Amino acid sequence: MSTPHLRVASAAPAADEEIRLRMDPNRTERLPVTAAVLAGGRSMRMGVDKTLLPVDGETLLARVVEVVSEVCAHTVVVTNRPEQIAEAGLPADTPVLIDEVANQGPLGGLVTALRETTDDWVLAVAADIPYLEPAVIRALWDARDGARVVVPVTEAGIEPLLALYHKDCLPVARRVLASGRRRLVAIFSEVPVIELPLAALLAADPSMRSFLNVNTPDDLADVRESDAHHDTPARASVIVRSGDKHGGRMPVERPVTVHMNDVEVATMQATPDDLEELAAGFLVSEGLLTDREALTSISADYKRGLIYVVTTEDVPDELTYRKRYITSGCGKGVTFSSVGHARALAPVEGDFAVTPDALHEWMRAMNEQATKYRDTGGMQACALAGGGKVLVVREDVGRHNAVDKVLGRVWLDRIPTDDAVLLSTGRVSYEMAVKAAKFNVPVIASKSAVTDLAAEIAASLGICVVGYTRGGAMVVYTHPERVLSAKEA
Secondary structure (H helix, E strand, C coil): CCCEEEEEEEEECCCCHHHHHHHHHCCCCCCCEEEEECCCCCCCCCCCHHCCCCCCEEEEHHHHHHHHHHHHEEEEEEECCCCHCCCCCCCCCEEEEECCCCCCCHHHHHHHHHHCCCEEEEEEEEEEECCCHHHHHHHHHHCCCCEEEEEEEECHHHHHHHHEEEHHHHHHHHHHCCCCCCCHHHHHCCCCCEECCCHHHHHCCCCCCHHHHCCHHHHHHHHHHHHHHHHCCCCCCCCCCCCCHHHHHHCCEEEEEECCCCEEEEEEEEEECCHHHHHHHHHHCCCCCCCHHHEEEEEEEEEEEEEEEEEEECCCCHHHHHCEEEEEEEECCCCCHHHHHHHHCCCCCCCCCCCCHHHHHHHHHHHHHHHHHHHHCEEEEEEEEEECEEEEEEEECCHHHHHHHHHHHHHHHHCCCCCEEEEEECCCCCCCCCHHHHHHCEEEEECCCCCCCHHHHHHHHCEEHHHHHHHCEEECCCCCCCCEECCCC
16 A cells, blocks of 8 residues: 555564464453444345344344453444344443444445444454454554554455544545545555564454454355364353343244155154255155155145145054154264165166356255355255256255255155256255265255265265365365366366
């Protein structure tokens, strides 16, 4: 940045003791700073208000407020939508400020915070950074040295939405805003600025996760997947929430019982949506329904969680005398659970292949349509893509249930599957590979991991299994000939 006011902070203080004091994770003093969490964006790329989306049990906005409140003497939320912020699960005493001028971007939010603060400094921070480390805020504070703006510089460039602004910036910010400019960096040429370099940021947050933000459904899925596998240090705070106040964003799970010809076949824990499809997919996967023409009817009592399937096919005798209970996290069925059974299935034949771009596009389309997966953080989504587009998307608390719902719809509507891809947000286990084989689906793609047994079974059944399909990358575990290279495409 070319500005006469610019300086770069030293990445290394003069003394080891000073380094120790500045980077000490046990520092507890709160800084004389007002943290202004800017929550006025319109979330155009997400499609919904992303600040209210849950990550690891709390909304994005609540996560940011929690962290900055540990470090800063005062915390405010600046927004154009105070009625929606009420649903964010914030502490009751969190002040919510309305933008001085609506829809003026981050600079408008900063002006509002600078106008209201009783501190000399305001920390402007985006509401969509779920992994902000307190040490980064302290590093910015320690680097002030006479500046009026302290801004971090990552490999991606300057980060003005995680920066310190002195109250002296208010008249400059108002003047710039009046000129029609809305970007925070527009004031940098008129005030003394210190840039905190990458080396100093790495000392405060070696993972640099503090600068990971959530703009799209793919970003959200990546953050949730990262949360599931990343060891996050415990914070010295506990959040207690009332279920009746936050139930609208909690995944729904109920016992659902499947009856076939008045025989109780199984009770499973599932999300009580699309129950007819769930029963059809489950029973076909179990080999209990084999003839579409033999199906007479499927009906569901959604209030009581009962599904009734009537068919001219017989129920095996052994199921007449026993029942099976299946949890939402379990993929085992009522008629088989052995790997030997899986290996005896007929392999999926044909030369169907797909491009990496198509897999990523279909995964993105599934994420956009899977609103409960996106909004609750505790659901799984599954989809079937074919003919160049996503055909069916279903969601459930259990990934196997979501697969059954999709495959049930496929079976009921007689949708061809020999050139289709089964998509999932959840881990691919061997039961999922078996379900795909039973429906003659040649490719499975997931945003998550693939178990070794799933890969082994899929390899023997002619199924291509792709894992970690996100962020422009993927891992092809079996039958790579079904994923075309750029030259082949």
